Amino acid sequence: MIAVEDLVVTYPGARTNAVDGVSFAGPSGQITALAGPNGSGKSTIVRALLGRVDIRTGFAKVDGDDARTLTPNAIALKMAVVPQREETTFPMRVRDYVALGRYPHLGLWRSPDASDDEAVHQSLEQAGVADLADRTTDALSGGEWQRVRIARALAQRARTLVLDEPTTFLDVAHEMAIFELLSSLARGGLSVLLVSHQLNLLARFADTIVLLDHGKVALSGRPNDVMKAERLESIYGWPVVITRDPAVGAPALVPLRRPLRT
Amino acid sequence: MRVFRPSYWLLLTIVLLAVAMIAIANGPVSVPVFSVFDALRGQGDPTAIAIVRDLRLPRVILGALVGAGLGASGAMLQGTLRNPLAEPYLLGVSGGAAVGAVVAFALGATGEAAITLAAFGGSVAAVFVTLAVGRTGGRATRGDLRTLLIAGVIVGAFANAVIMVALASAEPNRIRGALWWMMGSATDATWSRVAWLAASVLFVGGAVVYWAREIDVLALGEDTAVSLGVDAERAGRRAFILAAILAAATVAAAGLVGFVGLVVPHIARAMGLRAHRPLILAAGLIGGTLVVAADLAARTLASPIELPLGAITALLGVPFFLVQLRRAS
Numbered sequence: 001m002i003a004v005e006d007l008v009v010t011y012p013g014a015r016t017n018a019v020d021g022v023s024f025a026g027p028s029g030q031i032t033a034l035a036g037p038n039g040s041g042k043s044t045i046v047r048a049l050l051g052r053v054d055i056r057t058g059f060a061k062v063d064g065d066d067a068r069t070l071t072p073n074a075i076a077l078k079m080a081v082v083p084q085r086e087e088t089t090f091p092m093r094v095r096d097y098v099a100l101g102r103y104p105h106l107g108l109w110r111s112p113d114a115s116d117d118e119a120v121h122q123s124l125e126q127a128g129v130a131d132l133a134d135r136t137t138d139a140l141s142g143g144e145w146q147r148v149r150i151a152r153a154l155a156q157r158a159r160t161l162v163l164d165e166p167t168t169f170l171d172v173a174h175e176m177a178i179f180e181l182l183s184s185l186a187r188g189g190l191s192v193l194l195v196s197h198q199l200n201l202l203a204r205f206a207d208t209i210v211l212l213d214h215g216k217v218a219l220s221g222r223p224n225d226v227m228k229a230e231r232l233e234s235i236y237g238w239p240v241v242i243t244r245d246p247a248v249g250a251p252a253l254v255p256l257r258r259p260l261r262t
Numbered sequence: 263m264r265v266f267r268p269s270y271w272l273l274l275t276i277v278l279l280a281v282a283m284i285a286i287a288n289g290p291v292s293v294p295v296f297s298v299f300d301a302l303r304g305q306g307d308p309t310a311i312a313i314v315r316d317l318r319l320p321r322v323i324l325g326a327l328v329g330a331g332l333g334a335s336g337a338m339l340q341g342t343l344r345n346p347l348a349e350p351y352l353l354g355v356s357g358g359a360a361v362g363a364v365v366a367f368a369l370g371a372t373g374e375a376a377i378t379l380a381a382f383g384g385s386v387a388a389v390f391v392t393l394a395v396g397r398t399g400g401r402a403t404r405g406d407l408r409t410l411l412i413a414g415v416i417v418g419a420f421a422n423a424v425i426m427v428a429l430a431s432a433e434p435n436r437i438r439g440a441l442w443w444m445m446g447s448a449t450d451a452t453w454s455r456v457a458w459l460a461a462s463v464l465f466v467g468g469a470v471v472y473w474a475r476e477i478d479v480l481a482l483g484e485d486t487a488v489s490l491g492v493d494a495e496r497a498g499r500r501a502f503i504l505a506a507i508l509a510a511a512t513v514a515a516a517g518l519v520g521f522v523g524l525v526v527p528h529i530a531r532a533m534g535l536r537a538h539r540p541l542i543l544a545a546g547l548i549g550g551t552l553v554v555a556a557d558l559a560a561r562t563l564a565s566p567i568e569l570p571l572g573a574i575t576a577l578l579g580v581p582f583f584l585v586q587l588r589r590a591s
Contacts, residue, residue: 072491077491081489082489087344153489
């Protein structure tokens with residue numbers, strides 16, 4: 001699990017704090033969602049958990065340990081991250097790509113053994129991409145590629161899974177499939193931290209939503225407590241109404257068209 | 263994607279040995295292949311023994327080592343920089359080595375050791391200047407390997423200016439030696455030069471192979487590399503320095519032999535290799551074969567005139583690369 005306590009991060013030269021006193025926890029067996037407008041500090045929190053930014057005050061903890069005291073490899077054993085962007089200059093077989101998730105487990109000579117092969121096999125099955133194992137990464141659709149990336153993160157066998165905008169550019173069916181997969185992974189005991197702009201999906205799948213605004217926690221709690229039209233309107237600066245998902249009753253946000261000027 | 267079979271290792275080794283044997287047997291004076299084996303053991307015609315053991319064998323081994331070093335260096339850099347067009351000479355290595363060698367020639371240095379050391383010193387200095395230039399953007403550019411690439415191009419351009427000044431002000435009889443060196447040549451292969459390069463290639467190449475697995479992760483981008491436990495900035499810098507030193511050693515030994523570091527990793531990938539440990543090893547074997555073959559062409563195509571090795575590798579490399587580019591698009 002992860003925990004952020006009174007976290008303050010200021011980038012060099014910036015006048016305001018990128019993250020300004022944020023606290024929340026991402027317990028095991030749950031999906032914790034980080035949402036908020038662009039530039040609200042979501043990705044900076046992920047970077048703090050990876051030990052990649054200078055923390056001014058507060059803590060970013062992974063499995064109870066301060067990320068600043070952990071080596072990059074120790075963090076990778078506890079927390080797997082699927083970043084927003086990834087480069088695929090040199091396409092490779094899906095099986096080999098997923099095997100790179102075992103990198104933090106490899107010994108001095110960095111050669112995989114039978115237990116690594118087994119972990120790769122299980123991760124491919126878990127993410128539902130075992131049938132793609134012998135395809136090359138450049139021959140995958142957007143949805144397949146995202147599932148393969150999740151399989152690579154699962155191969156790390158970490159107890160926390162962090163995903164930064166995993167469904168950008170995906171169509172509805174692939175987007176839903178990814179969220180269902182994440183939901184089943186959380187039910188299996190993983191702590192899932194999900195950074196996403198898809199409020200309606202977060203409202204249906206997340207256990208807790210932490211809504212950030214200008215580096216601070218604007219709203220936090222169960223989806224029903226966070227999906228309040230007035231607060232969302234002021235945070236996003238756009239008129240919205242909240243309705244209900246007819247299937248599961250979760251709150252759903254509808255951004256409104258502004259009245260046409262005549 | 264083609265699957266790389268274990269038998270390909272045997273194939274690559276046999277091709278390298280076969281090309282090496284043809285290169286030892288052929289030249290202004292041809293030695294029959296069966297006589298080559300005798301000469302290698304010190305038996306038979308004394309002239310053949312002298313040609314094979316003192317002239318051709320060191321030259322062929324030097325060519326193989328130059329190709330191996332450039333191929334491995336190119337494979338490592340392309341992965342680290344996530345750029346299939348990256349090659350060792352883009353990073354200021356060639357410019358720095360050329361400055362060192364040309365200045366040494368211009369100052370009247372003629373000894374083998376002086377030129378080799380000047381070239382190696384020049385290229386290592388250029389690498390560190392490139393690293394320093396790459397860091398001038400502060401924290402924002404420190405970990406950005408693309409900035410290093412641009413810094414290398416800038417250092418290379420500056421080195422060209424220094425070379426032009428040195429050549430313009432040098433005595434005419436000293437310019438030919440400098441120009442010949444800049445065109446690449448294995449002509450002056452001596453056993454001491456071979457031993458020096460072999461030690462460099464084996465030692466630095468061993469380190470390159472050891473850290474190759476890190477390049478697999480770096481090739482996915484900085485964010486992913488960090489999430490997999492790799493200190494991307496440090497790993498990138500280490501890969502850059504190792505690849506540059508490897509290339510610098512080859513340049514110091516045989517001058518500028520272009521296109522090998524660019525083309526050879528593409529051949530290895532076309533054989534189905536992606537993971538950088540086998541990719542770098544295969545690039546070493548393929549690069550060695552290519553340079554030995556190119557050197558054979560350089561000394562036999564227009565015999566008795568010897569063509570510049572760098573020109574032959576470029577003549578072979580450019581069309582190959584254009585074909586690759588067309589297939590990729």
